[in-house]
Amino acid sequence: xxxxxxxxxxxxxxxxxxxxxxxxxxxxxxxxxxxxxxxxxxxxxxxxxxxxxxxxxxxxxxxxxxxxxxxxxxxxxxxxxxxxxxxxxxxxxxxxxxxxxxxxxxxxxxxxxxxxxxxxxxxxxxxxxxxxxxxxxxxxxxxxxxxxxxxxxxxxxxxxxxxxxxxxxxxxx
Amino acid sequence: xxxxxxxxxxxxxxxxxxxxxxxxxxxxxxxxxxxxxxxxxxxxxxxxxxxxxxxxxxxxxxxxxxxxxxxxxxxxxxxxxxxxxxxxxxxxxxxxxxxxxxxxxxxxxxxxxxxxxxxxxxxxxxxxxxxxxxxxxxxxxxxxxxxxxxxxxxxxxxxxxxxxxxxxxxxxxxxxxxxxxxxxxxxxxxxxxxxxxxxxxxxxxxxxxxxxxxxxxxxxxxxxxxxxxxxxxxxxxxxxxxxxxxxxxxxxxxxxxxxxxxxxxxxxxxxxxxxxxxxxxxxxxxxxxxxxxxxxxxxxxxxxxxxxxxxxxxxxxxxxxxxxxxxxxxxxxxxxxxxxxxxxxxxxxxxxxxxxxxxxxxxxxxxxxxxxxxxxxxxxxxxxxxxxxxxxxxxxxxxxxxxxxxxxxxxxxxxxxxxxxxxxxxxxxxxxxxxxxxxxxxxxxxxxxxxxxxxxxxxxxxxxxxxxxxxxxxxxxxxxxxxxxxxxxxxxxxxxxxxxxxxxxxxxxxxxxxxxxxxxxxxxxxxxxxxxxxxxxxxxxxxxxxxxxxxxxxxxxxxxxxxxxxxxxxxxxxxxxxxxxxxxxxxxxxxxxxxxxxxxxxxxxxxxxxxxxxxxxxxxxxxxxxxxxxxxxxxxxxxxxxxxxxxxxxxxxxxxxxxxxxxxxxxxxxxxxxxxxxxxxxxxxxxxxxxxxxxxxxxxxxxxxxxxxxxxxxxxxxxxxxxxxxxxxxxxxxxxxxxxxxxxxxxxxxxxxxxxxxxxxxxxxxxxxxxxxxxxxxxxxxxxxxxxxxxxxxx
Numbered sequence: 010x011x012x013x014x015x016x017x018x019x020x021x022x023x024x025x026x027x028x029x030x031x032x033x034x035x036x037x038x039x040x041x042x043x044x045x046x047x048x049x050x051x052x053x054x055x056x057x058x059x060x061x062x063x064x065x066x067x068x069x070x071x072x073x074x075x076x077x078x079x080x081x082x083x084x085x086x087x088x089x090x091x092x093x094x095x096x097x098x099x100x101x102x103x104x105x106x107x108x109x110x111x112x113x114x115x116x117x118x119x120x121x122x123x124x125x126x127x128x129x130x131x132x133x134x135x136x137x138x139x140x141x142x143x144x145x146x147x148x149x150x151x152x153x154x155x156x157x158x159x160x161x162x163x164x165x166x167x168x169x170x171x172x173x174x175x176x177x178x179x180x181x182x
Numbered sequence: 183x184x185x186x187x188x189x190x191x192x193x194x195x196x197x198x199x200x201x202x203x204x205x206x207x208x209x210x211x212x213x214x215x216x217x218x219x220x221x222x223x224x225x226x227x228x229x230x231x232x233x234x235x236x237x238x239x240x241x242x243x244x245x246x247x248x249x250x251x252x253x254x255x256x257x258x259x260x261x262x263x264x265x266x267x268x269x270x271x272x273x274x275x276x277x278x279x280x281x282x283x284x285x286x287x288x289x290x291x292x293x294x295x296x297x298x299x300x301x302x303x304x305x306x307x308x309x310x311x312x313x314x315x316x317x318x319x320x321x322x323x324x325x326x327x328x329x330x331x332x333x334x335x336x337x338x339x340x341x342x343x344x345x346x347x348x349x350x351x352x353x354x355x356x357x358x359x360x361x362x363x364x365x366x367x368x369x370x371x372x373x374x375x376x377x378x379x380x381x382x383x384x385x386x387x388x389x390x391x392x393x394x395x396x397x398x399x400x401x402x403x404x405x406x407x408x409x410x411x412x413x414x415x416x417x418x419x420x421x422x423x424x425x426x427x428x429x430x431x432x433x434x435x436x437x438x439x440x441x442x443x444x445x446x447x448x449x450x451x452x453x454x455x456x457x458x459x460x461x462x463x464x465x466x467x468x469x470x471x472x473x474x475x476x477x478x479x480x481x482x483x484x485x486x487x488x489x490x491x492x493x494x495x496x497x498x499x500x501x502x503x504x505x506x507x508x509x510x511x512x513x514x515x516x517x518x519x520x521x522x523x524x525x526x527x528x529x530x531x532x533x534x535x536x537x538x539x540x541x542x543x544x545x546x547x548x549x550x551x552x553x554x555x556x557x558x559x560x561x562x563x564x565x566x567x568x569x570x571x572x573x574x575x576x577x578x579x580x581x582x583x584x585x586x587x588x589x590x591x592x593x594x595x596x597x598x599x600x601x602x603x604x605x606x607x608x609x610x611x612x613x614x615x616x617x618x619x620x621x622x623x624x625x626x627x628x629x630x631x632x633x634x635x636x637x638x639x640x641x642x643x644x645x646x647x648x649x650x651x652x653x654x655x656x657x658x659x660x661x662x663x664x665x666x667x668x669x670x671x672x673x674x675x676x677x678x679x680x681x682x683x684x685x686x687x688x689x690x691x692x693x694x695x696x697x698x699x700x701x702x703x704x705x706x707x708x709x710x711x712x713x714x715x716x717x718x719x720x721x722x723x724x725x726x727x728x729x730x731x732x733x734x735x736x737x738x739x740x741x742x743x744x745x746x747x748x749x750x751x752x753x754x755x756x757x758x759x760x761x762x763x764x765x766x767x768x769x770x771x772x773x774x775x776x777x778x779x780x781x782x783x784x785x786x787x788x789x790x791x792x793x794x795x796x797x798x799x800x801x802x803x804x805x806x807x808x809x810x811x812x813x814x815x816x817x818x819x820x821x822x823x824x825x826x827x828x829x830x831x832x833x834x835x836x837x838x839x840x841x842x843x844x845x846x847x848x849x850x851x852x853x854x855x856x857x858x859x860x861x862x863x864x865x866x867x868x869x870x871x872x873x874x875x876x877x878x879x880x881x882x883x884x885x886x887x888x889x890x891x892x893x894x895x896x897x898x899x900x901x902x903x904x905x906x907x908x909x910x911x912x913x914x915x916x917x918x919x920x921x922x923x924x925x926x927x928x929x930x931x932x933x934x935x936x937x938x939x940x941x942x943x944x945x946x947x948x949x950x951x952x953x954x955x956x957x958x959x960x961x962x963x964x965x966x967x968x969x970x971x972x973x974x975x976x977x
Contacts, residue, residue, distance in 0.1 A: 061209015
């Protein structure tokens, strides 16, 4: 249990249904007792303090909360935490290795694919899902794959370049 | 020994990769919602479902009874502490929590503070408010109609719904110019309501500590020092006991300049509960209640001579301010800098009449990627210019060229009285026309027309005033619009720089260090940049209206020069020569007669702490407050080509060429990033961003399913070009750039579509230029207005 959900007011505890779940997050098995209505994004952020996953719209439009569920990009504000029970979740915090950045992270920095940084984690996770499936995407394929993620700062052109930079680096490795 | 290589040390002109990215790409940014304080509670706001209604009663008993609820705030609670109303940044008042009436849909009615956000949301739903509905007003004609319900009946001496009447320019001279005209070109335009919508919504964490009397507020604010002053005045707390911390901000675009009721309520809640209280706005709350932008109607007229010269300009603007006049803008100007229109054209006479009205819509009038209504000004200007060229039967590029202020005409007094100081307008236009292949496109367009295809080309050229002050003319609530920088050089030659600005993605941590590197020769990576904490940063007016580089950036250069002046004295001491014999090259002082004898800036830094001359104050630190002598005047030329599908009204961007002259570029990579971001918002406003209202005042566009932001799929590609005309008064020759493309861009898109429709009799389609509007225009040959109310449902 996390600090946010540890303190339960008298009376609330009895009325609130809970369920224990176990989720593999960035390779580590972690358990929590949660209300069934708790959103996955909130479990990650408030529960496990993985605040790289952001929420920006509440309606599954902006994609700032994008994480990989068993390798597939999902909007974690639109999933209940209990739906991730027994599954594998990868967040932006799981992208980099112990000593080095993932090529996508490097690409975003090299090609100036971010400004305020708020959409960036979701954008990079969607990019990872794309490159896992299609290591050598065209510009149109990148634009289509990222069309569920909104960015207000960059105008996307440098994000496209960032993904291409990463694709090239991964190919060269 | 020689001077250091400026590009190698990450100085001016280097496309230095951004320092702040290191945390953002790891998901380690520190945004307000990421901050967790011990014992923190969570606040949620109950909003009005009605646009205009009298509050008969509020019953919060069920909310109070819910487990986990710590406090319920209503207008009554606020009124008991004299906090039901707060002053706005434009000398009006705004309800914090409604007491008498609600005046727009989404207005704040009550707040619940609970153990977690889910409980707070549940409890809001348990509050019962009894409303008596009143007729809603959603546009200026309704607002000004005889017998219209009085929206601001809370105010004394407010007999109607007029906020202000204001004028500027030479009325009589303009009348004379129009009397002499060969032709008068007229057009009516509406710049629709829009919303900045950064991906991060607004939020705050108020943390009042009773034992120290200190109030710390973590806040999504672009202007932390203004907020500190506002909190001191509204909450009547001593200013030294207020600390505003603006951590990483997930985009601002003007949305995060005003003071919002949620901030004030969270502060009061923390004071009452003596625990930290976090409020994170949801997206609907953000879209329906916080700083909207634009919403101005214009009747524009140009007095023209047959040879193409513009003799005079007449503009009559009506601004829809919503329920409270809360524009964040210099106090002297009621409709912002609307009168910066036509600054790039050599026109003798102009007159602007402006009227502001109240309606039952969210307040705001924020400068959305804009310097105070400059976006509307430039859109109106360039739409009027295109219409005038068409009316004269003149080529739209040639018409602009004939009327441009010439390169040798600076400084130039604009028709409304601003002073522009530099630019190469004709050259920028030439670069743009060359890049797009103007003549070839005109031929292609003609050929395509023979086969029933509709191609169009739109041009938008403009110079705009960025970087308020000077302090003689620009203030917010009386606080002069200067800015600041404080530089501390440590003994090892490393440095800490703090400014009164606040980055929200502009990359200050990277570029400010580049300015210091340029002035002192210290490697940029040796300079730590901090902003946003009012307890540590020098006082400044914050970041909006593209003022960071023009004002705070100038302060960074000036404080570096103060440091260099002191270092020069230390160098003379170390070299055992008189100061007059010391020469400077980047990174080092040397003996004029013996260039190989010198000391580095780092050696001077060490000496400032270990070997200073007799009588010299130790240390190497300083602060600079910079009051700019004038605004900076970047110029831009945006050219868009489109193809309109006559069957569906859908239009596609074929090419987009941008030529920006923002003076000297500190970090070209970041400048280009700013331009592309601005172009995208320009495209969004022209194409899809739409917040409107139905007859009941319901907000249409209250989430991202209805309020469309462009994705990577729709957004066109950009072709960027540059011209450099240094700013004559800025210490490093830079001009503002952040908003240029968002300001000048929209007209280029609309002009392109209107050019494609030339000959159909259609003179204007209001933004967003939706396909159904284009289709309607093509079917009817009539203009299409986008003014609210929209018809919804079975109406």
